[in-house]
Amino acid sequence: MLEGLDPEQRAVATALHGPVCVLAGAGTGKTRAITHRIAYGVRAGILQPNTVLAVTFTNRAAGEMRGRLRQLGAEGVQARTFHSAALRQLQFFWPKAVGGELPRLVDRKIQLVADAAAASRLRLDRGELRDVTAEIEWSKVTQTVPGDYAAAVHKADRAAPRHPAEIAQIYSAYETLKRNRSVIDFEDVLLLTVGILQDRQDIAEQVRAQYQHFVVDEYQDVSPLQQRLLDLWLGERDSLCVVGDASQTIYSFTGATPDHLLGFRTRHPAATVVKLVRDYRSSPQVVHLANGILTRASGRAAEHRLELVSQREAGPEPTYVEYADEPSEAEGAARRIRELIDSGVSAGEIAILFRTNGQSEIYEQALADAGVPYQLRGAERFFERAEVRKAHHELRAAARFGDNDAGLDEAVDLPSQVRAVLSGAGWTPEPPAGSGAVRDRWESLAAIARLAEDLARAEPAATLNAFVAELDARANAQHAPTVEGVTLASLHAAKGLEWDAVFLVGLAEGMMPITYAKTDEQIEEERRLLYVGVTRARRHLGLSWALSRSPGGRPNRRPSRFLDGLRPGSKGSAGRGARAGRGGIEFGSGPGAREPVGDVRPRADRKVARCRVCGRTLEAAEMKLMRCEDCPSDMDEGLYERLIEWRGRTAAGLGQPAFCVFTDKTLIAIAEAAPEDAAELSRIPGVGRRKFRTYGSDVLAICAGQELEDQPDDESGDD
Numbered sequence: 001m002l003e004g005l006d007p008e009q010r011a012v013a014t015a016l017h018g019p020v021c022v023l024a025g026a027g028t029g030k031t032r033a034i035t036h037r038i039a040y041g042v043r044a045g046i047l048q049p050n051t052v053l054a055v056t057f058t059n060r061a062a063g064e065m066r067g068r069l070r071q072l073g074a075e076g077v078q079a080r081t082f083h084s085a086a087l088r089q090l091q092f093f094w095p096k097a098v099g100g101e102l103p104r105l106v107d108r109k110i111q112l113v114a115d116a117a118a119a120s121r122l123r124l125d126r127g128e129l130r131d132v133t134a135e136i137e138w139s140k141v142t143q144t145v146p147g148d149y150a151a152a153v154h155k156a157d158r159a160a161p162r163h164p165a166e167i168a169q170i171y172s173a174y175e176t177l178k179r180n181r182s183v184i185d186f187e188d189v190l191l192l193t194v195g196i197l198q199d200r201q202d203i204a205e206q207v208r209a210q211y212q213h214f215v216v217d218e219y220q221d222v223s224p225l226q227q228r229l230l231d232l233w234l235g236e237r238d239s240l241c242v243v244g245d246a247s248q249t250i251y252s253f254t255g256a257t258p259d260h261l262l263g264f265r266t267r268h269p270a271a272t273v274v275k276l277v278r279d280y281r282s283s284p285q286v287v288h289l290a291n292g293i294l295t296r297a298s299g300r301a302a303e304h305r306l307e308l309v310s311q312r313e314a315g316p317e318p319t320y321v322e323y324a325d326e327p328s329e330a331e332g333a334a335r336r337i338r339e340l341i342d343s344g345v346s347a348g349e350i351a352i353l354f355r356t357n358g359q360s361e362i363y364e365q366a367l368a369d370a371g372v373p374y375q376l377r378g379a380e381r382f383f384e385r386a387e388v389r390k391a392h393h394e395l396r397a398a399a400r401f402g403d404n405d406a407g408l409d410e411a412v413d414l415p416s417q418v419r420a421v422l423s424g425a426g427w428t429p430e431p432p433a434g435s436g437a438v439r440d441r442w443e444s445l446a447a448i449a450r451l452a453e454d455l456a457r458a459e460p461a462a463t464l465n466a467f468v469a470e471l472d473a474r475a476n477a478q479h480a481p482t483v484e485g486v487t488l489a490s491l492h493a494a495k496g497l498e499w500d501a502v503f504l505v506g507l508a509e510g511m512m513p514i515t516y517a518k519t520d521e522q523i524e525e526e527r528r529l530l531y532v533g534v535t536r537a538r539r540h541l542g543l544s545w546a547l548s549r550s551p552g553g554r555p556n557r558r559p560s561r562f563l564d565g566l567r568p569g570s571k572g573s574a575g576r577g578a579r580a581g582r583g584g585i586e587f588g589s590g591p592g593a594r595e596p597v598g599d600v601r602p603r604a605d606r607k608v609a610r611c612r613v614c615g616r617t618l619e620a621a622e623m624k625l626m627r628c629e630d631c632p633s634d635m636d637e638g639l640y641e642r643l644i645e646w647r648g649r650t651a652a653g654l655g656q657p658a659f660c661v662f663t664d665k666t667l668i669a670i671a672e673a674a675p676e677d678a679a680e681l682s683r684i685p686g687v688g689r690r691k692f693r694t695y696g697s698d699v700l701a702i703c704a705g706q707e708l709e710d711q712p713d714d715e716s717g718d719d
Contacts, residue, residue: 001013001036001039001040001043001072002014002036002040005032005033005036006029006278008033008274008275008276008277008278009029009032009033009036009276011274012033012034012036012037012241012274012276013033013036013037013040014037014040015037015241015272015274016037016040016041016044016046016047017046017239018238018239018270018271018272019238019239019240019241019264019268019270019271019272020240020241020242020271020272020273020274021241021242021261021264021265021268021271021272021273021274022034022241022242022243022244022273022274022275022276023244023245023246023261023273023274023275023276023304023306024243024244024245024275024276024306025245025247025276025277025279025306025308026245026247026248026279026281026282026290026308026531026532026535027279027280027281027282027308027498027535028276028277028278028279028280028308029276029278029280030217030243030276031061031064031065031068031217032068033243033276034054034065034215034217034241034243035065035068035069035072035074036072037215037241038052038054038069038072038074038077038215039069039072039073039074041213042073042074042077043073043074047213048212049074049075049076049077050076050077050078050210051210051211051212051213052077052078052211052212052213052214052215053078053080053085053211053213053214053215053233054069054077054078054079054080054214054215054216054217055079055080055081055082055085055214055215055216055217055230056079056080056081056216056217056218057081057082057217057218057221058081058496059081059084060496061217061218061496062079062080062081062084063079065079065217066079078211082190082226082229083186083189083190086189086190086193086229087105087189089193089207090102090189090192090193090196093196093200093203093206094196096203097196097199097200097203098196102184103182103183103184104182104183104184105183105184105185105186105189106183106184106185109133109136109174109185109186110129110130110133112174112177112178112181112183112185113129113132113133113136113170113174114129115177116170116171116173116174116176116177117129117132117170117173119173119177120166120169120170120173122162122166122169122170124162124170125426125438126386126387126441127387127426127438127441127442128161128162128438130438131161131162131438132161132162132167132170134254135149135160135161135167135171136167136170136171136174137186137187137254137255138158138253138254138255139152139171140187140188140191140225141187141190141223141224141225141226141254141255142223142224142225142255143224143225143228146168146169146171146172146175147168147172149164149167149168149171150164150165150168157518157519157521157522158253159516161432161438187225190225190226190229191225193229194225194228194229194232197229197232197233198232204232204235205235207233208233208234208235208237211233212237212239213239213240213241214230214233214234214239214240214241215240215241215242215243216230216240216241216242216243217243217244218243218244219242219243219244219260219261219264220244220245220246220248220249220256220258220261221244221249221251221256222256222257222260222261223254223255223256223257224255224257225255227260238268240268242260242261242264244258244261245306246258246261246262246300246301246304246305247294247297247301247302247304247305247306247528247531248495248528248531248532249301249525249528250491250492250495250525250528250529250532251492252521252525258300258301259300262300262301262304275306276306277306277307277308277309278308278309278311279308279309279310279311279312280311280312281312281498281535281538282308282310282312282535282537282538282539283310283312283313283314283315283316283538283539284310284312284314284315285314285315285316285317285318285541286310286315286318286534286535286537286538286539286541287308287309287310288310289318289534289541289566290308290531290534290535291307291308292565292566293527293530293531293534293562293566294527294531296527296562296564296565297524297527297528298520298524299520299521299524301524301528302524312538312539315539315540316539316540318541318542318543319541319542319543320543320544320559320563320567320568321542321543321544322544322545322546322547322559323544323545323546323547324546324547324548324551324555325546325547325548325549325550325551325552325553326362326506326546326548326549326550327362327366327454327550327551328546328551329505329506329544329545329546330362330363330365330366330505331366331369331370331688332544333352333363333366333503333505333542333544334363334366334367334369334370334372335370335688335689336503336542337350337352337367337370337372337486337501337503338370338371338372338689340501340540341372345500345501345540346500347372347373347374347485347486348485348486348487349499349500349501350486350487350499350500350501350502350503351486351487351488351489351494351497351499351501351502351503351536352367352486352487352488352489352502352503352505353489353490353491353494353502353503353504353505353533353536354488354489354490354491354505354506355490355491355506355511355512355514355529356490356511356514357490358444358446358447359505359506359511360376360488361383361444361447362447363488363505364376364488367485367486367488369690370690371690372485372486373485373486374485374486374487374488375485375486375487375488376487376488376489377487377488377489377493377494377497383471383475385441385444387425387426387441387444387445388444388445388448390425391421391422391425391427391445391448392468392471392475394421394424394425395418395421395422395448395464395467395468395471396468398417398421398464399463399464399465399467399468413456414452414455414456414462414463414464414467415449415452415453415456417452417464418448418449418452418464418467419449419452422445422448422449425445426441426442426445427442427445427446427449428442431446448471450549450550451467451470451471452467453550454550454551455467455470457550457551457552458663458664458665459664470660487499491529491530491532491533492529494532494533494536495532497536498536498537498538499536499537499538500537500538500539500540501537501538501539501540501541501542502533502534502536502537502540502541502542503541503542503543503544504530504533504534504541504542504543504544505544505545506544506545506546507530507543507544507545507559507560507562507563508545508546508547508557508558508559508560509557509558509559509560509561510557511560512526512529512530512560512562513526513527513560513561513562514526526562527562530560530562543563543567545557545559545560551663551665552665635668635671635672636671636672636674637671639670639671639674639702639703640667640668640671642702643662643667643670643671643699643702644667646698646699646702646708647661647662647667650695650698661691661695662686662687662691662695663686665686666684666685666686666687669684669685669686670684670687670699670703674703675699675700675703676700676703676704677700678692678696678700681696681699681700681703682696687699
């Protein structure tokens with residue numbers, strides 16, 4: 001049982017008496033250590049299998065633990081989630097403690113919450129229902145009753161989705177409805193088990209006679225209610241082993257708190273404490289960055305941070321890439337992923353991680369355009385989300401019937417028309433306060449509104465029908481069969497997972513940390529969330545951000561403060577500065593950094609590129625033409641007209657809006673450059689690798705004055 005364990009893991013495995021606290025950093029083999037501890041205790045005759053209860057937080061983790069214990073010959077040990085263990089006890093003891101059958105457990109409480117809101121004469125939309133449901137869950141796991149909700153929210157500095165008094169009213173009505181209908185919810189399983197163990201000493205002693213040794217994984221995520229249940233299971237005993245990492249506390253919004261982990265030695269002065277810091281997951285380069293992210297952390301969790309030491313061979317340096325806009329960032333990530341796959345990395349071993357689910361659509365589209373299979377984890381596909389489906393349907397209806405049905409003025413610009421329709425679906429000019437389902441829904445609708453702005457910018461004469469056609473094309477491109485592919489996930493959904501290559505995207509202020517993180521505690525949790533994202537990578541790690549949201553937008557964003565002093569070129573860093581890579585400005589040094597392509601400019605001066613006419617530093621919006629907007633154009637008007645005509649025929653044959661082939665600005669850049677060969681054409685901004693393959697031969701033929709006979713009929717994509 002001890003062979004193959006490192007010294008610290010062996011110390012965990014042999015610490016079989018008294019309270020034990022294992023502080024385990026990311027990738028340090030904590031599951032291996034605690035399963036070998038249990039198996040070693042069973043083999044040594046110190047632990048009886050049926051007296052051991054190992055608890056964790058997900059069915060996946062519990063199943064993995066059971067599988068490992070079976071392989072180690074420790075059958076009979078119970079490995080369950082808190083809720084699963086409590087439900088078994090509740091079902092067994094309910095007839096004795098209360099009498100009759102246990103009330104029915106409801107799978108989803110949202111309908112009950114809707115009924116409670118109606119009984120309170122309050123109207124909630126679907127998003128608000130989800131958020132109020134989450135507030136009720138938070139209240140119950142923090143042991144907050146309806147009458148104390150408003151005070152508890154204020155104390156926790158928590159952004160409530162409705163007025164606290166309204167939520168407290170719905171919460172109270174919800175509890176009354178459950179009693180009247182003889183049903184219980186997920187949180188009641190813990191609450192009722194706690195109540196029985198508190199009130200019935202005989203039952204508590206029976207449980208304690210059954211389970212005498214406890215192991216708790218992910219202890220930093222324990223809620224006050226779960227800790228209360230654990231205390232009742234233990235009684236006056238101290239045969240407890242807890243495992244956790246305060247630096248991975250990222251679920252405080254659900255009631256999780258690292259206080260129990262950090263205060264373990266205070267409650268158990270004689271506890272054995274073992275630190276696992278040998279990282280077997282990530283390369284030294286990834287580990288170095290992970291450690292660096294926490295060096296500037298503050299607060300109680302930061303005081304107990306672990307300095308990881310990689311045990312793997314050296315790998316490439318993390319890359320830091322700055323893009324002019326979000327579409328370029330998505331296209332750049334897709335291009336790099338394509339290169340990794342072509343080099344032999346499995347698509348299933350690659351992930352793109354972002355802060356909010358609303359960011360997924362642009363990466364879904366970029367991967368689809370690049371022909372890269374993908375799968376979403378922890379979120380619906382963008383065009384399958386209820387609010388997106390509804391908006392898509394209403395936009396199609398508005399386009400079909402025009403102002404007779406939707407009250408739209410055809411003289412109004414496209415973005416205004418789209419916003420008018422989206423307003424009926426719940427979109428507002430200003431985002432809702434706080435986080436949660438309402439904010440997620442708003443972000444989805446806002447993404448549609450931004451798409452309309454992008455189309456109008458590329459095609460000023462675009463109609464609502466053209467916009468709906470664009471939505472249809474995007475939706476169709478993302479309905480590919482679910483296959484083994486690149487994982488798209490939020491940082492929260494990525495917890496507990498790992499990949500060979502990870503791309504952390506959208507790392508700009510306002511998104512990381514998220515804009516609604518206001519307090520010091522909330523900011524520090526955002527820092528820990530980035531740390532979790534970094535530690536998901538085994539070998540390849542890419543970090544990126546965009547200076548503006550859309551092409552031509554004002555470049556007023558800055559990289560996340562969490563990267564200050566870490567990314568080359570930032571204050572306090574030891575890197576060599578920025579290098580202009582294809583599609584973005586790449587920062588890096590060492591063997592993992594790519595060679596520069598094009599103009600080399602230091603990041604500190606923001607000199608991304610200079611005008612080819614007057615030499616002035618260009619803004620992001622001027623990058624495609626590589627000249628100032630005011631500088632004279634040397635465009636070949638005849639060539640431009642031929643390109644416009646060709647684009648129209650090509651787009652019509654594809655059934656796509658014209659800008660999906662090339663935008664006006666890209667065609668202007670081509671007409672100004674008049675490329676004579678493939679190398680010259682490929683260097684023009686807006687002519688990506690995929691578009692070059694699809695349209696390059698036609699464009700070069702047009703530039704050479706040749707007539708075209710055949711038109712492409714199978715591929716397109718966004719600039």
